Amino acid sequence: MNQNRVSVRHVDSVLAVEVKAGTGTTTQVLIGPEQGPNFAMRRFIMEPGGGMPMHTNTVEHEQYVLRGSARVQIGEEVHHVKEGDVVYIPAGVPHTYEADQGSEPFEFICVVPNGPDTIELVDC
Amino acid sequence: MNQNRVSVRHVDSVLAVEVKAGTGTTTQVLIGPEQGPNFAMRRFIMEPGGGMPMHTNTVEHEQYVLRGSARVQIGEEVHHVKEGDVVYIPAGVPHTYEADQGSEPFEFICVVPNGPDTIELVDC
Numbered sequence: 001m002n003q004n005r006v007s008v009r010h011v012d013s014v015l016a017v018e019v020k021a022g023t024g025t026t027t028q029v030l031i032g033p034e035q036g037p038n039f040a041m042r043r044f045i046m047e048p049g050g051g052m053p054m055h056t057n058t059v060e061h062e063q064y065v066l067r068g069s070a071r072v073q074i075g076e077e078v079h080h081v082k083e084g085d086v087v088y089i090p091a092g093v094p095h096t097y098e099a100d101q102g103s104e105p106f107e108f109i110c111v112v113p114n115g116p117d118t119i120e121l122v123d124c
Numbered sequence: 125m126n127q128n129r130v131s132v133r134h135v136d137s138v139l140a141v142e143v144k145a146g147t148g149t150t151t152q153v154l155i156g157p158e159q160g161p162n163f164a165m166r167r168f169i170m171e172p173g174g175g176m177p178m179h180t181n182t183v184e185h186e187q188y189v190l191r192g193s194a195r196v197q198i199g200e201e202v203h204h205v206k207e208g209d210v211v212y213i214p215a216g217v218p219h220t221y222e223a224d225q226g227s228e229p230f231e232f233i234c235v236v237p238n239g240p241d242t243i244e245l246v247d248c
């Protein structure tokens with residue numbers, strides 16, 4: 001796939017990969033750097049009770065919650081997010097996700113700039 | 125709002141602005157260049173039967189369909205898109221949107237790189 005190529009595909013047709021640092025968490029690269037020249041669009045799905053431990057990334061996150069709900073801590077701030085919430089996480093700020101218990105997974109779009117991203121877990 | 129500031133807010137709290145080149149179309153800047161250093165996240169809503177005429181942008185679009193359905197032409201390709209479809213429109217490629225008739229609006233997330241974007245309507 002190259003950067004001049006149009007594409008339309010359904011999210012459910014995209015390979016989901018387990019996020020090893022997380023619990024019950026998968027990610028899908030919906031539009032990756034081989035196609036989009038500047039940023040990548042991914043979807044994350046966290047099963048009820050799943051999530052990611054406190055960590056930092058070297059890149060910022062622009063997110064849109066599609067479904068479900070979760071406790072999200074970003075730096076010192078704790079938020080309870082749900083469908084339709086828009087979340088901005090600056091580069092380098094520690095953050096964690098804990099999907100709510102229940103029957104519905106927590107799903108969100110997460111856009112990051114292309115280029116190297118180092119993930120570091122944070123002791124807390 | 126600056127680039128080091130975390131934010132969480134619901135999409136429905138964000139000002140919607142009419143897109144003058146379109147019909148029955150509004151846009152909301154969910155995360156703009158004053159906050160995200162590299163790219164902007166917007167939501168578009170097109171009322172049933174609304175849309176945008178054939179045009180080009182100088183920047184690429186990475187899109188995720190949230191609700192509703194539409195006929196989308198990108199270059200020579202015609203697609204019928206619906207919830208969960210992921211759409212990549214390369215910079216400079218003419219495209220148009222026609223939201224389906226019915227009771228449900230066509231809603232999608234559209235991410236673009238920061239920087240100048242010139243929109244040009246295309247005769248067809």
